[in-house]
Each structure stands twice: as structure tokens, then as C-alpha cells.
Amino acid sequence: MRTRSDTRAEVPSDMTQWSNKSPLEWQDYINKEVKVYADEKNDYQGWLVTVDPVSTSIVLANFQEDQETLIRVIMGHAVQEVQVVDEADEATKDRLAHLFTPRETTSPYCKDDLEKKKLSLKNWLEQNNIPVSVQGESCTVLCVAGVLTIDPPYGPENCSSANEIILSRVQGLLQWFLNNQGETRLTSH
Missing domain, CATH: 2.30.30.100 (SH3 type barrels.)
Known part of the structure; x- marks a missing residue:
């Protein structure tokens, strides 16, 4: 000035x-x-x-x-x-x-790891009869039953839905999946 x-x-x-x-x-x-x-x-x-x-x-x-x-x-x-x-x-x-565009951030996940995680989660959801599809221009977003999306890196905090009940249940399933990745199917007790 x-x-x-x-x-x-x-x-x-x-x-x-x-x-x-x-x-x-x-x-x-x-x-x-x-x-x-x-x-x-x-x-x-x-x-x-x-x-x-x-x-x-x-x-x-x-x-x-x-x-x-x-x-x-x-x-x-x-x-x-x-x-x-x-x-x-x-x-x-x-x-x-480009003054206000975000700079590329370094993700702790490489593209290959994210792709493997996405496919593993998608397969697990399908094996448990949960309808899931891939969405987005870069095919990185999982869509569950057409009412919930899961963005990379595919954790419970990456879920979004207008339906809070479905959101809560899928987040719980996702947490279970992450804690028990070796198991393929949910079992009812």
C-alpha cells in the first residue's frame, strides 16, 4: 500500500x-x-x-x-x-x-493400492448380496444400492448418504470389513 x-x-x-x-x-x-x-x-x-x-x-x-x-x-x-x-x-x-486451485496433495495410498482396496470391498459387498456399482468419471466411487456412495480411500468416514439409517449400517459393515479383511462372508450369530 x-x-x-x-x-x-x-x-x-x-x-x-x-x-x-x-x-x-x-x-x-x-x-x-x-x-x-x-x-x-x-x-x-x-x-x-x-x-x-x-x-x-x-x-x-x-x-x-x-x-x-x-x-x-x-x-x-x-x-x-x-x-x-x-x-x-x-x-x-x-x-x-491456478491461483485458487488446490495443489496436488500426496496421498498415503498409491493408485494401485486404492484400486485393489476398491475391488476387494466391491467384491466383498457383492458376495454378501449388497448391490454395489462403480461411479464417477474416474470410476473411483462405489455406490451402494443407489443411495450411498463410498469415496476413496474407502473408509467409513468416506461414506455419504441422505438416509442416516443406511449410512450408519454401511459404515458399520465397512468397519467390520476393514477389521476382518481375511474373512469373505458375514456370518449371523
Whole structure:
């Protein structure tokens, strides 16, 4: 943040009245380095990531030398004018596009282990006459009786269903399966 000592009359003529722009016009500022003049005689500079169409708030990103990114939100009511400083190159556009996407996390399970666990659980459910199918684009989700899903890594906490009774029972079965993986069929006592 920099403090501005100039007066409104000294603002360059190529500046834009932010509050008079439409959302389609705001789009022209995305992925560009901008200087934002705000109230309190403050100005901010950074890469414009997005504009909230309701509040007109601006999200700026500044890339630090240590690979960290500083994100700053300038509230729309404080924005007076915005000036384009620079255009983004392809590398900067790519970095801005992936700014808020989660980084790949390292899973304690490799794909082969997850596939074996999924198939083992699916086979066990089928052997115990529980209808199960594989769903999802990557075929990683198990669907039980069309009302419950089990996501990787296929533990009781990875179950989801709107039916709490079925959810509780399948979670119990799944816990039993994980504790007794050597046994193939449930036995009734």
C-alpha cells in the first residue's frame, strides 16, 4: 500500500471511473496489472484476479520472490479509479488461473493400492448380496444400492448418504470389513 499525496486533479486522464463501468467492462481488466486508487488517498498495485459483480470489490494478486502470493481485496465502495499498468504474459495468466486451485496433495495410498482396496470391498459387498456399482468419471466411487456412495480411500468416514439409517449400517459393515479383511462372508450369530 502506498499513500498518495497528489490531488484528484492530478489523476491521469486515461484513468477510468470504476463505479460507472459494467461487469462486462470489468472483464477487460482481469489478468492485467492494475493500479487501484482508493479512498483515504491509498493506492494498490497488482494483478487483477477477479471483480465481485455485486460489491464491485477487486481481488489483486502480487507474486513475491519466495513463491508466495499476496492476495489483497479492495472493497468496492473504496475503489475510485483503476488504471491498467501492464498486460500479463502467458505464464502470468496461467499462474493467475491456478491461483485458487488446490495443489496436488500426496496421498498415503498409491493408485494401485486404492484400486485393489476398491475391488476387494466391491467384491466383498457383492458376495454378501449388497448391490454395489462403480461411479464417477474416474470410476473411483462405489455406490451402494443407489443411495450411498463410498469415496476413496474407502473408509467409513468416506461414506455419504441422505438416509442416516443406511449410512450408519454401511459404515458399520465397512468397519467390520476393514477389521476382518481375511474373512469373505458375514456370518449371523
